[in-house]
């Protein structure tokens with residue numbers, strides 16, 4: 001056997017969903033984006049993205065959350081693959097297969113996750129080995145929260161969410177996610193936040209000492225009390241039932257609850273795995289929630305799970 005590096009014929013990358021433990025939103029900038037101070041937290045709900053060399057560019061979607069995911073050129077994973085091909089001067093098309101378990105339009109960054117996964121997968125398939133900073137730049141062009149899904153873990157996000165900085169966080173947390181049947185559009189929720197604020201002056205956002213302390217302690221009770229999201233009122237204004245979901249989760253024993261990103265998924269933090277099971281059962285039995293998922297965080301960012309196979 002030759003000792004030269006063997007190029008894989010297909011690559012599969014697993015990528016987590018995210019929840020914003022804190023999402024503080026400033027007044028819109030001139031480019032329309034809002035300055036953020038956010039704490040991203042990756043959780044163990046995963047999509048899997050497989051890329052394989054093909055005669056033409058294409059994308060297919062399967063899995064429990066595939067409904068509503070575009071399978072045309074607007075698919076973020078396909079756009080990511082094409083953008084990387086341009087940067088890397090690659091002329092070999094790929095077919096992208098996505099196995100979706102992250103809710104679509106749920107505020108958990110599923111599309112961004114698939115884009116991050118496609119970048120990592122194509123980088124490996126084509127043997128580009130781009131420096132991480134270059135992948136992060138391409139990721140930021142694809143969407144504000146795509147860079148975070150490359151790294152995962154728990155991180156501060158500023159700028160429009162694409163500028164990442166480490167945060168000192170201990171331990172791991174148990175989560176219950178209450179899913180909605182319909183999604184919310186991210187731009188519509190930001191616009192609703194602006195509308196609700198009206199002429200009220202808005203401070204430049206900066207992360208709260210309470211959240212930093214909760215993360216340093218690793219205490220789920222402190223984290224539950226520190227959860228906050230400036231988009232929550234806007235998401236509830238567009239989907240009033242979310243208020244009832246939050247109330248139900250807290251009544252059934254969650255240590256804290258918050259709308260995830262632009263919603264409509266609601267995230268509840270609980271003490272341990274047993275409490276997560278109890279809350280999931282109570283929420284489902286009460287009829288307040290259509291579907292629930294349990295997860296832990298932090299989770300690793302986009303990472304290859306396929307072993308190298310000879311081409």
Ligand SMILES: C[C@@](CO)(OP(=O)(O)O)[C@H](O)COP(=O)(O)OP(=O)(O)OC[C@H]1O[C@@H](n2ccc(N)nc2=O)[C@H](O)[C@@H]1O
Nearest residue numbers: 032033034107108109143144145160186187190261262263
């Ligand atoms: C709200 C958040 C919180 O993490 O996540 P989701 O709930 O979508 O998962 C993010 O800010 C979503 O990031 P992402 O989905 O990557 O947004 P982008 O594609 O960059 O932008 C989509 C649209 O959202 C609005 N947007 C996004 C980011 C930002 N800082 N200010 C904004 O106003 C703009 O209207 C923009 O046109």
Ligand SMILES: Nc1ncnc2c1ncn2[C@@H]1O[C@H](COP(=O)(O)OP(=O)(O)O)[C@@H](O)[C@H]1O
Nearest residue numbers: 075076077104105106107108109110111112114
């Ligand atoms: N691979 C993908 N997975 C999910 N949504 C995608 C994908 N590619 C493009 N989209 C589109 O991106 C938008 C946001 O979806 P998603 O990332 O799931 O939600 P959110 O921004 O609330 O986290 C939707 O309009 C969806 O149709």
